[in-house]
Amino acid sequence: MHAMMTVKHTAAWALLLWPCLFTVSVPLDCKDEQVSITRCPFISQEKLLDRVIQHAELISRISEETCSLFEEMFVPFPLRLQRNQAGYTCITKALPIPSSKSEIQQISDTWLLHSVLMLVQSWIEPLIYLQTTLDQYDNAPVILLNKTKWVSEKLISLEQGVVVLIKKLLDEGALTASFSEQSLFQYEPAPDLLESVMRDYILLSCFKKDTHKMEIFLKLLKCRQTDKYNCA
Amino acid sequence: MAIHSLSCHLLLLLLMSSLDGLIKPGSAFIHDWDQRASSVTLEPHITGCLSRDQETFRCWWSPGNFQNLSSSGALRFFYLKKESPNSQWKECPHYIYSNRECFFNMTYTSVWITYCMQLRGENNVTFYNENDCFSVEDIVRPDPPVNLNWTVLSISPSGVSFDVRVKWEPPPSADMATGWIRVHYELQYRERNTTKWEALEMQPQHQQTIFGLHIGKKYEVHIRCRMIGFKKFGELSDSIFIEVSEVESTETTFSFTIVVVFGIVGILILVMLIIVSQQHRFMKILLPPVPAPKIKGINAEMLKKGKLEELNLILSGGGMGGLPPFAADFYQDEPWVEFIEVDAEDTDSGEKEDHQGLDTQRLLGLPQPINQPMNIGCANTISFPDDDSGRASCYDPDLLDQDTPVLVTTLLPGQPENGEALLDVVGGTSTPERSERPLVQIQTTGPQTWVNTDFYAQVSNVMPSGGVVLSPGQQLRTQESTSSTEQEETQKREKDSEGEEKKEQQFELVVVDPEGHGNATESIAQQALTTPVSPIPGEGYQTIQPQQVETRQAAASEDNQSPYVGPEFPMAQFSVPVSDYTIVQEVDTQHSLLLHPPPHQSPPPCLPQPPPKSLFGMPVGYITPDLLGNLSP
Numbered sequence: 056m057h058a059m060m061t062v063k064h065t066a067a068w069a070l071l072l073w074p075c076l077f078t079v080s081v082p083l084d085c086k087d088e089q090v091s092i093t094r095c096p097f098i099s100q101e102k103l104l105d106r107v108i109q110h111a112e113l114i115s116r117i118s119e120e121t122c123s124l125f126e127e128m129f130v131p132f133p134l135r136l137q138r139n140q141a142g143y144t145c146i147t148k149a150l151p152i153p154s155s156k157s158e159i160q161q162i163s164d165t166w167l168l169h170s171v172l173m174l175v176q177s178w179i180e181p182l183i184y185l186q187t188t189l190d191q192y193d194n195a196p197v198i199l200l201n202k203t204k205w206v207s208e209k210l211i212s213l214e215q216g217v218v219v220l221i222k223k224l225l226d227e228g229a230l231t232a233s234f235s236e237q238s239l240f241q242y243e244p245a246p247d248l249l250e251s252v253m254r255d256y257i258l259l260s261c262f263k264k265d266t267h268k269m270e271i272f273l274k275l276l277k278c279r280q281t282d283k284y285n286c287a
Numbered sequence: 288m289a290i291h292s293l294s295c296h297l298l299l300l301l302l303m304s305s306l307d308g309l310i311k312p313g314s315a316f317i318h319d320w321d322q323r324a325s326s327v328t329l330e331p332h333i334t335g336c337l338s339r340d341q342e343t344f345r346c347w348w349s350p351g352n353f354q355n356l357s358s359s360g361a362l363r364f365f366y367l368k369k370e371s372p373n374s375q376w377k378e379c380p381h382y383i384y385s386n387r388e389c390f391f392n393m394t395y396t397s398v399w400i401t402y403c404m405q406l407r408g409e410n411n412v413t414f415y416n417e418n419d420c421f422s423v424e425d426i427v428r429p430d431p432p433v434n435l436n437w438t439v440l441s442i443s444p445s446g447v448s449f450d451v452r453v454k455w456e457p458p459p460s461a462d463m464a465t466g467w468i469r470v471h472y473e474l475q476y477r478e479r480n481t482t483k484w485e486a487l488e489m490q491p492q493h494q495q496t497i498f499g500l501h502i503g504k505k506y507e508v509h510i511r512c513r514m515i516g517f518k519k520f521g522e523l524s525d526s527i528f529i530e531v532s533e534v535e536s537t538e539t540t541f542s543f544t545i546v547v548v549f550g551i552v553g554i555l556i557l558v559m560l561i562i563v564s565q566q567h568r569f570m571k572i573l574l575p576p577v578p579a580p581k582i583k584g585i586n587a588e589m590l591k592k593g594k595l596e597e598l599n600l601i602l603s604g605g606g607m608g609g610l611p612p613f614a615a616d617f618y619q620d621e622p623w624v625e626f627i628e629v630d631a632e633d634t635d636s637g638e639k640e641d642h643q644g645l646d647t648q649r650l651l652g653l654p655q656p657i658n659q660p661m662n663i664g665c666a667n668t669i670s671f672p673d674d675d676s677g678r679a680s681c682y683d684p685d686l687l688d689q690d691t692p693v694l695v696t697t698l699l700p701g702q703p704e705n706g707e708a709l710l711d712v713v714g715g716t717s718t719p720e721r722s723e724r725p726l727v728q729i730q731t732t733g734p735q736t737w738v739n740t741d742f743y744a745q746v747s748n749v750m751p752s753g754g755v756v757l758s759p760g761q762q763l764r765t766q767e768s769t770s771s772t773e774q775e776e777t778q779k780r781e782k783d784s785e786g787e788e789k790k791e792q793q794f795e796l797v798v799v800d801p802e803g804h805g806n807a808t809e810s811i812a813q814q815a816l817t818t819p820v821s822p823i824p825g826e827g828y829q830t831i832q833p834q835q836v837e838t839r840q841a842a843a844s845e846d847n848q849s850p851y852v853g854p855e856f857p858m859a860q861f862s863v864p865v866s867d868y869t870i871v872q873e874v875d876t877q878h879s880l881l882l883h884p885p886p887h888q889s890p891p892p893c894l895p896q897p898p899p900k901s902l903f904g905m906p907v908g909y910i911t912p913d914l915l916g917n918l919s920p
Contacts, residue, residue, distance in 0.1 A: 112469075115516060116515065116516055119516035119517075136417075136418045136420070139401045139420040139421055139422055139425075148370075148371075154370075154397040154398055154399050154400050155393065155394075155396055155397040155398065156341070156342050156393060156396070156398070156467065157393050157394060263516075264399045264422070264424070265399075267399070267424060267516065268398075268399055270466075270469075271466060271467060274465065274466025274467075275465055275466060275467070277466070278464065278465045278466060285464060285465075286464075286465045
């Protein structure tokens with residue numbers, strides 16, 4: 056029941072934050088479409104970063120809830136430990152992303168943002184896949200499906216925000232997401248249902264970790280932006 | 288179909304896992320820290336791993352039942368960090384043998400990467416459990432918050448319950464400033480000596496309010512936190528105790544004191560205003576004015592308004608004023624006081640001087656001026672106060688003249704004809720009509736000079752007609768014609784009040800029996816005539832005291848005063864300076880007492896009564912019965 060309440064709470068959060076999409080996406084549209092300036096509301100860098108962080112936090116929370124929900128519904132108890140064993144089988148393991156705090160504190164802002172961007176772009180496609188696969192479950196709860204759908208949508212907006220951030224903070228031009236072109240995720244048809252379940256389970260757990268990572272990276276970035284000396 | 292197969296697979300897996308759980312204890316430490324399955328053989332195993340801040344972590348192991356491996360160094364701790372498929376097992380970077388603990392510092396700690404632990408003994412004996420793998424973020428248990436304190440937020444008006452705000456600080460070990468860890472706090476409280484804890488909703492703020500605690504009860508509160516998105520709670524903080532006793536309702540006492548202070552200040556201001564604005568009234572309260580002297584029963588307003596009747600009443604003692612009767616002296620000294628007579632002709636009480644003059648003349652039996660428009664109040668010194676408002680109280684010389692013959696005749700039975708004449712004259716005398724007085728006055732012809740009256744004058748002579756001569760300087764009334772007196776009498780007879788007659792009779796002629804037969808008339812006796820009486824030897828006298836008089840009898844003493852009537856005295860005007868106190872020698876027709884018979888005057892032509900025989904034989908005259916007879920007209 057607590058999960059249900061948190062899911063509802065998260066849904067409410069999502070509804071509240073839905074105008075953020077515009078604020079995040081509009082600058083992109085303005086720049087891409089060469090629309091007049093009056094149609095593009097201006098947003099400050101701090102506010103943009105805050106909203107990106109909010110996005111990341113929400114996504115992380117929803118992903119955690121989704122994974123827990125899936126685990127309770129479909130994954131037997133003994134098999135739940137297998138996600139740990141499949142740590143190196145996450146799709147993003149190949150990305151050069153630091154994972155210890157010491158390393159993270161040492162990398163630059165650029166690298167932080169790029170890391171986040173890579174993560175986000177890596178997970179857009181698997182989430183779409185997840186939606187399709189979860190629909191195939193007969194007794195999948197509606198909440199699970201809605202959450203998954205919501206997360207995939209938010210992930211796209213997060214990606215857009217991060218892109219703008221990169222442009223603003225790093226003064227870089229339009230970044231062609233080279234990583235997104237490579238499809239890290241390769242869909243393989245599962246031999247049986249259990250495998251499919253386990254694969255989905257691992258996928259969700261990996262996604263949970265990566266969203267957690269994204270959130271921490273963005274927060275660290277914000278800390279660096281506001282007070283550089285304490286965020287060593 | 289797919290579902291059915293899936294469920295079958297799940298059941299099989301469950302069975303297998305249950306069996307595995309029995310065989311390999313401690314395999315599930317990731318999911319349940321405290322659960323330790325007991326088994327027959329207990330090999331060395333990892334008891335648990337824990338991270339406080341997601342930056343470092345520790346692992347503990349136990350040798351199990353293998354006592355030979357319990358010594359430190361017998362077991363070695365290895366870990367595997369699954370960063371790549373080519374990862375190697377590595378030994379613990381930092382041993383703490385006392386705790387059988389392996390500590391991983393920041394360098395060796397990587398988040399989001401799976402770690403596996405194993406123990407190795409000698410000869411590469413490996414005690415490994417596949418399930419002892421974890422990711423660091425999953426084993427994070429934040430330290431409890433610090434500096435837990437509470438403040439009373441509010442107290443219910445009924446004083447039964449109160450609200451408390453609890454504040455704390457995040458654990459110092461957790462790096463929350465940079466956002467490395469994000470936690471939620473869970474506050475728990477319970478009433479003292481109960482077992483069940485109440486948990487409030489988790490929230491990331493550093494304060495929380497507990498509502499609805501009861502005053503007088505003791506509460507225990509502690510807090511814990513966990514990472515957002517993860518399941519494992521940190522340790523509980525130390526408990527703090529909350530208790531609000533009923534004495535601590537400082538707000539109500541404070542407000543009460545405020546109200547009292549303001550009330551006192553307001554009252555003081557009001558009192559000051561009263562003092563300042565209404566000083567006179569206040570001064571009256573403080574220093575009451577000294578009362579002015581006043582006569583009891585007499586209102587100054589009465590005098591102003593001219594209510595002399597009431598004043599007479601009061602002064603006479605008959606009314607509520609209650610003045611003692613002796614105040615008649617004072618009363619008589621001022622003849623004008625009483626005589627606001629109600630008469631057909633009398634409308635104004637202002638002519639007091641005229642009254643005064645007329646009354647005096649009347650007293651003296653002197654002829655009054657004809658053109659006296661006003662009725663004369665009886666300004667008699669001899670008058671005495673009575674209930675009637677001055678009307679009957681005045682001495683009416685007419686009455687006296689009228690009554691005297693009666694009295695004379697009674698006194699002098701030896702002279703019946705005179706007495707009868709007198710009786711005729713006097714008998715029918717009624718209270719003199721006030722209106723008749725001018726007539727009476729007219730009758731008194733003859734030279735009569737009006738002398739300044741001294742109202743303590745003495746009656747020097749009494750005319751046979753009943754007139755009284757007062758001295759000093761008082762002129763005797765001339766003998767009045769009997770016809771006039773008869774006219775008077777008839778006229779007076781018509782209007783009569785018994786009380787007045789009585790009083791006039793009482794007033795006019797009193798003969799004192801020196802031998803103690805009778806009483807002197809107090810009225811006459813009281814006032815002017817306090818002549819010492821020398822008894823006439825050998826002669827008895829009767830008091831001419833009308834029997835109707837009741838009240839005045841006992842007042843006078845026979846020795847002191849004795850107005851005397853001397854009917855034998857000639858009724859002649861007589862102006863002889865006499866001493867202040869003399870005796871009545873005659874009573875003339877007008878009922879005036881003649882103290883000295885006028886020697887010069889010729890008897891009036893129409894003398895209704897024979898001239899009284901002089902009683903010169905006796906300087907102090909006594910009316911003998913035979914003398915009385917001479918007095919009859």
